C-alpha cells in the first residue's frame with residue numbers, strides 16, 4: 054500500500070541510436086546477430102510463470118533467409134489457452150492488490166532493461182525473426198516499446214489523479230478498478246512494440262492477460278516476456294501462448310470471465326472477433342471492452358504547388374521502409390500531372406539505388422516480406438497489374454523467394470482511381486499512383502475520400518497555406534493520423550498518438566490515457582463524515 058503521494062521520475066522519449074559505421078552500437082548489434090545465427094533456440098510458452106513445452110515444434114526462420122534455422126517454438130492447443138486463463142485468474146487477486154507504484158516500477162524497470170542491457174538482443178531477434186533492418190528494429194522494438202512502457206506509467210499516474218470535487222462534509226473519490234475477469238491480447242507480426250504494449254497496457258492498470266502473438270513474431274514476444282519477468286512482473290499476470298488464432302478464440306470468447314480484447318491486426322479478423330463476441334454476449338459477466346486497431350490504405354496527396362523532391366522522398370520512405378509492412382505505410386499516391394514527371398524521375402532514381410537483401414548487411418534498405426503467404430499475395434498483385442489495361446508497373450515488379458521472400462519495391466500507375474490496388478490493403482512494398490489533372494484538386498480529394506473503406510494515415514504536400522487548410526478540412530475523416538508535408542509513417546508515442554477510424558479500428562490511441570481508460574472500470578466512492586440522523590428534509594416540515 055502507498056504511504057505517500059509519489060512523484061514519477063522524469064519521462065521522455067527513448068533516444069534513437071544511429072548504427073552508423075564505426076559506432077559501438079553497430080559493432081554490438083552485429084555480434085548479437087552472429088551469436089543468434091549460430092544458435093538454435095528452443096522457445097516454450099510461458100503460463101503461470103512456467104515454461105510449457107509440447108511435442109509439436111514449429112520452426113523459426115528469418116524471412117530473408119528461410120533455409121536457415123533460428124530455432125523452434127512449442128505450439129500449444131486449446132488446453133494451453135485454458136491453462137493460461139486459469140493462471141491469469143489465479144494471479145488476479147494479488148496483482149489487483151499491488152500498489153500502483155510497484156506496478157509502475159515493474160514497467161519502468163522493464164523499459165530500462167530493454168533500452169539498456171537487452172537493447173541489442175531485442176533488436177537482433179526482431180531483425181532476424183521479422184526481417185527488419187537495424188534502424189527499423191531500433192525505432193520499433195527498442196524505442197517505441199520503451200516509450201509505451203514509460204508513457205503508460207505517466208498516463209496511469211494522470212488517470213489516478215483524475216479525482217472529483219467534494220462538497221463540505223464529504224469526500225468523493227474515484228477508484229480506477231481493473232476489469233473483472235481477464236484480457237485477451239491478440240497481436241500482429243509487424244511491430245514488436247505493439248506486441249508488447251497490447252498485454253502491457255492492461256496489465257499496468259491491474260489486469261491479467263492471455264497473450265497470443267503472431268506465429269511470425271514468437272521470437273521477439275518471448276524476449277519481451279523474459280524482460281518483464283526480470284523486471285519483476287509476477288507469474289500469471291501475462292500468459293504467453295502459441296496456437297492458431299481460431300483455437301485461442303474458441304476458448305476465450307466463450308469464457309464467462311472474458312473481460313476485453315486488445316487487438317491489432319487486419320480488419321477482417323477484427324470484424325469476425327466482434328461478431329463472435331456479440332453472438333456470445335449472454336455468456337459474459339460484464340460487457341467486454343473491444344479495442345482493435347486494424348488495416349489501412351494510407352495515402353499521399355500532393356497538390357500542384359508541392360515540391361517534387363519532397364514528395365518523392367516521402368513516397369520512398371513512406372511506402373517502402375519495412376517493406377511497406379507498417380499499417381501506416383503509404384500505399385496510394387495522388388500526384389498532379391504538372392509535377393508527376395519530376396516526382397516519378399526522383400522515385401525511379403531512388404529505387405534504382407535502393408538495396409534489397411538480408412538484415413545482416415546493414416546497407417540493405419529493403420528486406421524480405423514476412424512469409425510465403427504474403428509473398429504470394431504480393432506477387433499476384435504485381436502479375437495482375439502487368440496483365441491489366443487499367444494499370445502499369447512502372448518501377449520494380451520483380452520477386453524471388455528462392456533464398457528469402459523478396460519483393461522488389463514496386464510502383465504501379467493506375468489509370469483508373471478505383472483500380473484494385475488503390476482500394477485494398479496489400480501490406481507490402483507496392484505503391485499505386487494516380488496522376489490527376491491539376492485543375493481537379495477538389496474532385497480528386499472526393500475520390501480519395503470515397504475510394505477506400507480505411508482511415509488510418511494520410512499525408513498532404515503543398516506550398517500553399519490556403520490549400521493546406523482546405524485539404525486538411527476536406528480530408529478530416531480520412532485519417533486518424535494526418536501529416537502535412539511529411540510521410541505518413543513513424544508516429545512517436547506521446548507526440549503523434551496513433552490510431553484510425555472507419556475500417557481502421559476503434560481509434561483508442563495506443564500509449565495515451567484514452568487507451569488506458571478502456572482497461573479500467575471507475576468506481577465512485579462518497580464518504581460522509583457526519584452521517585444524517587433524521588430522515589426528514591426541511592421542506593416536509595409544517596409552516
Ligand SMILES: NC(=O)c1ccc[n+]([C@@H]2O[C@H](COP(=O)([O-])OP(=O)(O)OC[C@H]3O[C@@H](n4cnc5c(N)ncnc54)[C@H](O)[C@@H]3O)[C@@H](O)[C@H]2O)c1
Pocket residue numbers: 239240241242243244247265266267268297298299302317318319320322325346347348349379380381478480509551552553557558
Ligand atoms: N492500426 C494499427 O495500429 C495497426 C498496427 C499494426 C498492424 N496493423 C494491421 O495488422 C495487419 C498485419 O498484421 P497481421 O498480418 O499480423 O494481422 P492478422 O490479422 O493476420 O493477425 C493478427 C493476430 O490475429 C491472429 N489471427 C489471425 N487470424 C485469426 C482468426 N481467424 N481468429 C483469431 N485470431 C486470428 C493472428 O494469429 C495474430 O496473432 C495489417 O492489416 C495492418 O494494417 C494495424
Ligand SMILES: N[C@@H](CCC=O)C(=O)O
Pocket residue numbers: 243244378379380381382541542543544545551
Ligand atoms: N507507429 C507506426 C505504425 C505501426 C503500425 O504498424 C507508424 O506510425 O509508422
